[in-house]
Amino acid sequence: MSATLLAPLTSNYTELLARVKEAGLLKKNPSFYVIRLAVISVLATGLWVFGGFVGASELHDGIVIGVAFLIAGLLGVLGAQYGFIAHEAAHRQIFRNNKWNDWAGLLLSNLFAGLSYGFWMRKHNKHHQKPNQIGQDPDIAIRVLSFTVESRDEKRGIERWISNRQGYLFPALLFLTGFDLLLDSFSALRRTDRPLRIRLLEFSLMVVRQTAPYVIMGLMFGWLWAIALWMFMMMIFGFFMGAAFAPNHKGMPLVPRDAKLDFFERQVLTSRNIRGSWLKDNLMGGLNYQVEHHLFPSMARPYLKRAHDIVVAYCADKNITLVEMNLMSSYKAIIVYLNKVGLSNNADPFVCPMVADMRPRW
Helix, strand or coil: CHHHHCCCCCCHHHHHHHHHHHCCCCCCCHHHHHHHHHHHHHHHHHHHHHHHHHHCCCCCHHHHHHHHHHHHHHHHHHHHHHHHHHHHHHCCCCCCCHHHHHHHHHHHHHHHHCCCHHHHHHHHHHHHHCCCECCCCHHHCCCCCCCCHHHHHHCCHHHHHHHHCHHHHHHHHHCCHHHHHHHHHHHHCCCCCCCHHHHHHHHHHHHHHHHHHHHHHHHHHCHHHHHHHHHHHHHHHHHHHHHHHHHHCCCCCCECCCCCCCHHHHHHHCCEEECCCHHHHHHCCCCCCHHHHHHCCCCCHHHHHHHHHHHHHHHHHCCCCCEEECHHHHHHHHHHHHHHHHHCCCCCCCCCHHHHHCCCCC
């Protein structure tokens, strides 16, 4: 990687951006999102209607509850799909008008995914500005995970116990992502740096989103089962959200707290692409093209694959390292990395390639 990091990259982004613009890949494609939202909404409505028929049927109770859990799981998957489109609205990928993007993002995030749009915007913007930078990227400042030994050693109690075993526990922890995001969403509404009316609107939409499924499930299947079904839906929602976002940066090189990199270095060298397929492109919300997403955050999802071909060719021509692997290999890399941190008894469990090879530009 040293050859990559020592290369004169200052003008690389300008050259690459010109190629992408010339290919017409920065134009908006709202029809893609309208059609996608319509399909997701039809599927979600169909699941609720089917659940009503099953709940009112004379089938054996065991079969009814089994089908109910299947429906709740599928609703969790669709909830994540709403979340991905809200993420794209936050990046101004859908409309040219920023207000339209913000209103679409707010409604989709709060009312359909059940999370605070304002919380997500603030957190995710910081991540994009300085991905994987120690002390700057909120995505590596997580309660129960530690990405440096120093972070692990600062934790106490159950958080420290989990951090010590975080690699092994990582797959199970993904199922808790939805609850963690929900708690952070409600907590963020207390911040006074946003208008009160917007925070009240977000709160109201989130309450509707989180209570309505429970009430409907309670009427269909009973109130005690509704608790279990709501929790299962949140677990599947969180798993798909976490499983889509985690492979993109976790286990990639960390940037020292005070280091300064140019935009191109920062985005390419801290991001990992996942080799795509039709299914992965859809289930991961296009986030498998993470390098391209970070280089062109306002690019609409349908154009990421074409941009990927341009970026890969460009990096190969400039001898720039672009990390790309299959999905299972990325999860293995994450688990190995987290275990190196969690199980290490040393102050520095391994030398990060970016720390070893980088020449910060001051």
